Amino acid sequence: MSFNRIAIYGHRGWASSAITNALIASKAPVKVLYRPGSDASGLPPSVPRVEVDLDDQKQLIAALQDIDIVISLAGREATSTQHAFVKAIPSTNVKLFVPSDLVFRNDAESALRVPVLKAKFEVEEAAKEAKIPITLVYVGSFAESALSIGIFGVDVPKNRVIFSGDSANQQTNICTRNYVAAAYASIFATTPLAQLQGRAIGLSELRATGKEIAAALKKKYGVEPRIFRHSLEKINNELDNAIKSGSPLALSWYCRKAWGEGIIVKGVGNLWEVEGYSKATLDDLLVGGKLEPYRDVGPETSKALDSIFH
Ligand SMILES: NC(=O)c1ccc[n+]([C@@H]2O[C@H](COP(=O)([O-])OP(=O)(O)OC[C@H]3O[C@@H](n4cnc5c(N)ncnc54)[C@H](OP(=O)(O)O)[C@@H]3O)[C@@H](O)[C@H]2O)c1
CATH class of the missing domain: 3.40.50.720 (NAD(P)-binding Rossmann-like Domain)
Structure with missing residues (x-):
């Protein structure tokens, strides 16, 4: 070697x-x-x-x-x-x-x-x-950002989820x-x-649909997460507006569009497996408390990401 x-x-x-x-x-x-x-x-x-x-x-x-x-x-x-x-x-x-x-x-x-x-x-x-x-x-999304800051429409700390297009039923690909x-x-x-x-x-540590994430949140908090629904039409319009205005939310609208259209898993492609690595499960991260914090994205980005949950 x-x-x-x-x-x-x-x-x-x-x-x-x-x-x-x-x-x-x-x-x-x-x-x-x-x-x-x-x-x-x-x-x-x-x-x-x-x-x-x-x-x-x-x-x-x-x-x-x-x-x-x-x-x-x-x-x-x-x-x-x-x-x-x-x-x-x-x-x-x-x-x-x-x-x-x-x-x-x-x-x-x-x-x-x-x-x-x-x-x-x-x-x-x-x-x-x-x-x-x-x-x-290709990793799809990092667990620490995708599950906590709202960029993918999942906000574990505030127990809320946006179903974007068909993301309730489509898997996203997540790696810590x-x-x-x-x-x-x-x-x-x-x-x-x-x-x-x-x-x-x-790379794929775990895959989950929006519904599976919502179910894990219910298990964590004992109450249903707040669910918001964004149609692909709304997402496409918002994506256009965000791009035109130079908004940092363009990436979030695009990532949720991709999840809602089921193209994240396809876009990750052929997988490499890390021999001997014990992968985290969705329950480990959300219910078992193993989700580590993401970096501080600052008040402006936090506020902007907060604004998409309606
Ligand atoms: N898919 C996802 O969910 C996801 C999430 C997070 C990140 N990512 C991707 O992962 C990669 C690494 O991300 P990261 O979070 O580790 O990046 P990061 O913390 O923003 O920056 C990584 C390094 O890039 C250099 N750098 C940053 N800003 C710079 C600037 N303005 N000019 C010159 N150099 C600069 C710095 O090097 P020094 O150390 O020398 O200062 C910094 O340590 C990126 O491609 C990012 O897009 C993907």
């Missing part, structure tokens, strides 16, 4: 920090590239790190010497900065680029009108055009941050690169 040499970009984020820790723990040689203004002091001393300004191609190319896989975990706001890797990789010996996707296949016309999804798609297309082998990792982190280590530490290049890898 030989390890792949991995460079990670964007190591301090909500999902990215857990993924970075898991990759470091895998014993694969990991080098962290961090942007000026970032802070690498929290990394274990044994982990090589290098400050890189993505606008400086020379510096980036130099930092990618002796690397097999570039794993970008850039946060939403930084999605387009990943074009710097697409530009640099052809001048290196990097054999695989893993852009920061972590959603689900989203090349539908409506998805490409949502700025962050469009930006992710454009990075992936640019890499393909540059003939850089890529691997995409810990599962995704374990999966990155399981996928990238030692798998021969030829088995990863050009692949879209789906």
